[in-house]
Amino acid sequence: MSEASAPKAVEGPLNFLDDRLGSTTFFKRNMKKVFPDHWSFMLGEIALYCFIILLLTGTFLTLWFHPSMNEVHYDGSYTKLTGVKMSEAYASTLHISFDVRGGLLMRQIHHWAAILFMASILAHMLRVFFTGAYRKPRELNWLIGLGMFTLGMLEGLFGYSLPDDLLSGTGLRITQGVLESIPVVGTYGYMFLFGGEFPEGEYGDIIPRLFTLHILLIPGLILGLVTAHMMIMWHQKHTAMPTQKQTETQVYGYPFYPVFMAKTGAYFLFTFGVLALLGAFAQINPIWLFGPYDPGAISSASQPDWYMGVLEGSLRIMPNWEITAWGHTLSLNVLIPALVPLGIVFGGAGAWPFVEQWVTGDKRHHHVNDRPRNAPVRTGVGMAAVTFYGLLWLAGANDVLAERFHLSLFATTWFFRFAVFVGPVLAYIITKRVCLGLQRKDADVLGHGVESGVILMSPDGEFTERHEPARPEERTVLLSKERAKEQPPATDANGIPAPGSKGPMGYVRSRLNRAWTFDDIPVEEHGHGDHDGHDDGHTIEGGKEPKQISH
Amino acid sequence: MSETNDTAGSQEPREDGTPRERVVGTPSPAADSALLAKEEYPAPAGAGEELDERSAKRAERVVASLFLLAFAASVGFIVYFIGWSGRDGGMHGIHRARESNLWLGGLMALSFMAMAIGVTIWVRRLMSSKPIVQERHELEATPEDRAAFSAAFMEGAADSGITKRPLLRRTLLLAAAPLGLAPLVLLRDLGPLPEKRLRHTYWGEAVKAAKEKGRTGVRLVVDGTNKPLKVSDFASPGAMITVLPEGIEENAHHALNEIAKAVTILINVPADQFKPAKGRENWHVNGIVAYSKICTHVGCPAALYEQTTHHILCPCHQSTFDATDAAKVVFGPAARPLPQLPLSVEDGYLVATADFPEPIGPSFWERG
Numbered sequence: 001m002s003e004a005s006a007p008k009a010v011e012g013p014l015n016f017l018d019d020r021l022g023s024t025t026f027f028k029r030n031m032k033k034v035f036p037d038h039w040s041f042m043l044g045e046i047a048l049y050c051f052i053i054l055l056l057t058g059t060f061l062t063l064w065f066h067p068s069m070n071e072v073h074y075d076g077s078y079t080k081l082t083g084v085k086m087s088e089a090y091a092s093t094l095h096i097s098f099d100v101r102g103g104l105l106m107r108q109i110h111h112w113a114a115i116l117f118m119a120s121i122l123a124h125m126l127r128v129f130f131t132g133a134y135r136k137p138r139e140l141n142w143l144i145g146l147g148m149f150t151l152g153m154l155e156g157l158f159g160y161s162l163p164d165d166l167l168s169g170t171g172l173r174i175t176q177g178v179l180e181s182i183p184v185v186g187t188y189g190y191m192f193l194f195g196g197e198f199p200e201g202e203y204g205d206i207i208p209r210l211f212t213l214h215i216l217l218i219p220g221l222i223l224g225l226v227t228a229h230m231m232i233m234w235h236q237k238h239t240a241m242p243t244q245k246q247t248e249t250q251v252y253g254y255p256f257y258p259v260f261m262a263k264t265g266a267y268f269l270f271t272f273g274v275l276a277l278l279g280a281f282a283q284i285n286p287i288w289l290f291g292p293y294d295p296g297a298i299s300s301a302s303q304p305d306w307y308m309g310v311l312e313g314s315l316r317i318m319p320n321w322e323i324t325a326w327g328h329t330l331s332l333n334v335l336i337p338a339l340v341p342l343g344i345v346f347g348g349a350g351a352w353p354f355v356e357q358w359v360t361g362d363k364r365h366h367h368v369n370d371r372p373r374n375a376p377v378r379t380g381v382g383m384a385a386v387t388f389y390g391l392l393w394l395a396g397a398n399d400v401l402a403e404r405f406h407l408s409l410f411a412t413t414w415f416f417r418f419a420v421f422v423g424p425v426l427a428y429i430i431t432k433r434v435c436l437g438l439q440r441k442d443a444d445v446l447g448h449g450v451e452s453g454v455i456l457m458s459p460d461g462e463f464t465e466r467h468e469p470a471r472p473e474e475r476t477v478l479l480s481k482e483r484a485k486e487q488p489p490a491t492d493a494n495g496i497p498a499p500g501s502k503g504p505m506g507y508v509r510s511r512l513n514r515a516w517t518f519d520d521i522p523v524e525e526h527g528h529g530d531h532d533g534h535d536d537g538h539t540i541e542g543g544k545e546p547k548q549i550s551h
Numbered sequence: 552m553s554e555t556n557d558t559a560g561s562q563e564p565r566e567d568g569t570p571r572e573r574v575v576g577t578p579s580p581a582a583d584s585a586l587l588a589k590e591e592y593p594a595p596a597g598a599g600e601e602l603d604e605r606s607a608k609r610a611e612r613v614v615a616s617l618f619l620l621a622f623a624a625s626v627g628f629i630v631y632f633i634g635w636s637g638r639d640g641g642m643h644g645i646h647r648a649r650e651s652n653l654w655l656g657g658l659m660a661l662s663f664m665a666m667a668i669g670v671t672i673w674v675r676r677l678m679s680s681k682p683i684v685q686e687r688h689e690l691e692a693t694p695e696d697r698a699a700f701s702a703a704f705m706e707g708a709a710d711s712g713i714t715k716r717p718l719l720r721r722t723l724l725l726a727a728a729p730l731g732l733a734p735l736v737l738l739r740d741l742g743p744l745p746e747k748r749l750r751h752t753y754w755g756e757a758v759k760a761a762k763e764k765g766r767t768g769v770r771l772v773v774d775g776t777n778k779p780l781k782v783s784d785f786a787s788p789g790a791m792i793t794v795l796p797e798g799i800e801e802n803a804h805h806a807l808n809e810i811a812k813a814v815t816i817l818i819n820v821p822a823d824q825f826k827p828a829k830g831r832e833n834w835h836v837n838g839i840v841a842y843s844k845i846c847t848h849v850g851c852p853a854a855l856y857e858q859t860t861h862h863i864l865c866p867c868h869q870s871t872f873d874a875t876d877a878a879k880v881v882f883g884p885a886a887r888p889l890p891q892l893p894l895s896v897e898d899g900y901l902v903a904t905a906d907f908p909e910p911i912g913p914s915f916w917e918r919g
Contacts, residue, residue, distance in 0.1 A: 078645060099643065101636050101655070102655050105652050108652070174867065176850055178849060180913045180914070188745060190745070191742040193742070196743055198811050199807060201805075202743065248687065251684070251686075252684050253682055270671075273662075274660075274664075276660035280657045280659070295811035298851055298867070315849065316883075322886030324919060328918075329915065331886065331913065333848065334913065399869065409869060
């Protein structure tokens with residue numbers, strides 16, 4: 001094995017490329033690239049593989065789909081709709097489902113993959129947020145990720161509008177209503193998107209337009225962003241969880257070739273396998289049951305795909321505010337829910353890395369992640385955002401909730417109207433308390449050791465449990481917490497405050513800085529005894545003091 | 552596949568094979584497993600270690616049989632597709648769609664999953680790569696490099712003359728600005744301007760045409776059957792039906808667009824509960840009222856009618872309107888009542904005598 005050289009089949013093409021591109025240097029350097037391991041690092045991979053599967057299945061679907069609103073009378077093999085007037089788009093979707101072998105499977109995999117794509121992006125973003133992996137130098141990838149999620153929402157909306165069934169037409173109708181609510185240019189936006197009035201416009205343009213956006217423009221943008229995302233990740237090297245061998249200057253793990261390559265390949269297969277299972281056994285979007293679009297019809301409990309639920313919920317619980325003055329109407333009842341909640345969540349998420357840097361003054365590079373408990377304010381804000389988003393999302397299904405749990409429909413609306421404000425505050429407070437509690441526990445482990453299970457009897461008959469110091473690996477994890485120190489306002493040598501620390505912004509910054517740091521708990525190694533000042537809850541168990549550490 | 556069952560989870564037996572028994576006075580196993588396992592990367596048996604040849608052989612057999620299973624599933628997929636799914640002239644109808652979905656999807660999933668599990672066991676049980684350490688390099692350039700870049704940049708700018716010749720710079724910017732606007736101009740023909748399109752519906756046109764023929768108004772036809780509706784056909788209180796102006800499907804220029812605006816609900820409100828709005832006292836026929844079906848919130852069809860409360864509910868966002876009281880908003884995000892259509896009777900048929908008095912559907916900026 002020592003003098004092994006790659007077989008001709010590998011060496012040949014490799015040398016061919018190398019002669020022209022000098023690529024072997026790159027391959028040599030990157031073949032053994034280390035990828036740190038953690039289960040949560042796989043979430044983004046699911047999104048990547050879903051995207052690939054979406055491209056594959058989507059291409060298949062385009063081969064039969066007719067993006068056309070021309071009216072036809074159905075004469076395909078789904079006899080229940082024989083003779084019914086419908087658009088060509090709807091008829092061709094029926095054709096894919098019932099006359100193309102594997103067509104229904106591909107449609108269902110495509111839809112499931114879209115749902116999983118968005119879900120895995122969200123899970124991945126939560127992982128990145130709560131571990132602080134977005135911190136410098138990775139803010140760009142964080143913003144790219146947000147951009148992809150936003151594009152994914154549009155892509156999904158346009159995609160499920162294409163079959164021109166009853167549900168998708170309703171989605172478009174809501175899109176139209178939301179567009180109309182935009183001040184000044186709303187009606188122009190509506191006319192320009194639909195090429196006239198809903199739904200057909202002058203020439204039946206909406207479906208072909210959405211088709212082009214759905215299969216060319218937006219996937220192209222996402223593909224570009226995915227590429228940038230991967231290249232930046234590869235270049236910056238992946239973050240690692242705080243363990244003994246992961247530091248700011250080194251990364252520890254299995255090499256790309258062969259281990260990571262095989263694992264990630266298996267992961268792709270798992271993703272595809274699960275989606276194929278869903279496509280085979282879990283029905284999704286059975287458009288033949290909804291029927292073709294009819295502007296006068298609707299079914300109750302209509303639900304969009306999950307990632308639009310937050311918008312749906314906001315629309316539902318908004319009070320009916322509308323201002324009419326000087327011959328103009330401002331539909332706050334549509335405008336606010338369409339823009340504000342997602343504006344807060346996405347805008348806030350985009351600004352967060354920079355706000356955090358500004359507040360903490362921490363402009364260093366970070367390659368080792370934080371444990372969520374060690375950044376209580378960040379974790380609290382994150383949970384507040386999760387609660388806000390989650391409540392709006394649930395509000396998007398309030399009719400289903402009311403029906404399932406036999407509640408009054410209006411009562412659920414009122415509940416959500418208040419809960420979206422109260423919930424996030426509660427979530428922040430509770431999360432922060434939990435984080436601080438966990439920090440105290442960590443401090444306790446460092447200061448007092450862990451329970452050994454050894455019961456000692458003292459000469460006077462008292463029973464105590466012996467505590468032993470935590471193992472080094474464990475201590476490394478606990479000690480990964482940095483103290484968050486309040487920064488006194490910056491001054492120069494003469495005591496003159498630095499320019500940034502004056503004025504209202506400087507005041508806000510120092511207040512926020514204090515909020516970030518004031519209740520920080522030191523999780524540090526030190527001799528026992530000087531430790532009990534702040535965690536009274538634990539000193540009660542004084543009998544557990546590690547009396548015999550040196551055994 | 553018994554082998555798969557006892558190894559797929561990669562539960563390599565411990566050295567001694569049995570779980571340790573807790574003896575009083577020995578360290579708790581809890582301490583062992585507290586927070587972290589011994590290795591950060593609990594690489595099972597194979598990875599990073601010398602392989603135990605016997606268990607490796609067993610793992611190899613398991614992986615190979617999984618790959619064989621994947622192969623068989625893929626072959627099954629092809630065989631089913633070619634040999635069976637196309638019988639009797641191809642796939643037709645819901646039963647064959649369901650059948651082929653099951654076989655194709657099931658075999659595809661089986662193939663992917665078997666391969667995925669096989670590769671995973673391979674990685675975890677047979678690959679002998681060891682974890683390695685790599686340096687993280689500084690990302691940013693040195694201050695010298697940055698300074699050198701700055702110098703080169705300024706030198707280039709100076710050489711090009713763009714700093715020295717402001718006239719060039721400004722005229723270039725001037726030339727570029729309309730170039731950026733040009734594509735926007737090109738998009739103008741995406742659609743017509745809104746004009747007054749959103750202010751009227753086909754009812755107005757149809758009423759005008761009817762009046763020219765000397766009639767009171769246009770007949771209401773039932774959505775779906777297109778049959779004109781007689782008052783006597785709609786006599787039972789509490790009934791609700793969707794109607795359109797007569798002739799909309801045949802005569803309207805863009806029928807679907809017109810239907811999307813003109814679609815109307817007809818409700819028979821019991822006379823004792825009906826409160827006609829001011830100025831609309833004669834817009835109903837014995838309690839039969841007509842409201843636009845397009846919700847004033849974002850335009851879903853307000854299609855649900857609750858007979859006991861006389862509430863009209865939009866299923867999209869639950870805007871609720873009171874049918875007895877000029878469709879006023881009772882609950883939900885809609886801000887305005889559903890517009891009402893003035894009704895009358897002619898020859899026993901229900902007719903509309905004018906268009907909706909206000910724009911139907913969602914509010915918009917120019918609505919006023």
